[in-house]
Amino acid sequence: xxxxxxxxxxxxxxxxxxxxxxxxxxxxxxxxxxxxxxxxxxxxxxxxxxxxxxxxxxxxxxxxxxxxxxxxxxxxxxxxxx
Numbered sequence: 001x002x003x004x005x006x007x008x009x010x011x012x013x014x015x016x017x018x019x020x021x022x023x024x025x026x027x028x029x030x031x032x033x034x035x036x037x038x039x040x041x042x043x044x045x046x047x048x049x050x051x052x053x054x055x056x057x058x059x060x061x062x063x064x065x066x067x068x069x070x071x072x073x074x075x076x077x078x079x080x081x082x
Contacts, residue, residue, distance in 0.1 A: 012065065012074035012075065013074060013076075014074065018037075019036060020074070021035060022062050023044060024058070025046065030056075031056065032054065032057060032061035033052065033053070033054040034049075034052045034065050034068070035047060051068050051071075052068055
């Protein structure tokens with residue numbers, strides 16, 4: 001069975017089981033931020049933190065998320081905590 005939701009190539013596990021990833025949401029590439037999926041509906045929700053603002057490029061948002069994940073010792077999806 002295939003999922004109707006897009007699969008993200010990378011992300012980080014939160015302790016509560018959600019996966020954080022970078023997406024442009026509904027901005028059509030104009031702004032990028034950190035999101036997670038709502039399990040019940042599959043809809044996107046922005047993960048809000050002062051260190052994870054919306055950014056003009058995907059690369060900037062990915063760098064913010066990587067730094068946040070490192071500071072909070074989040075485990076990469078498909079990875080192991082170092």
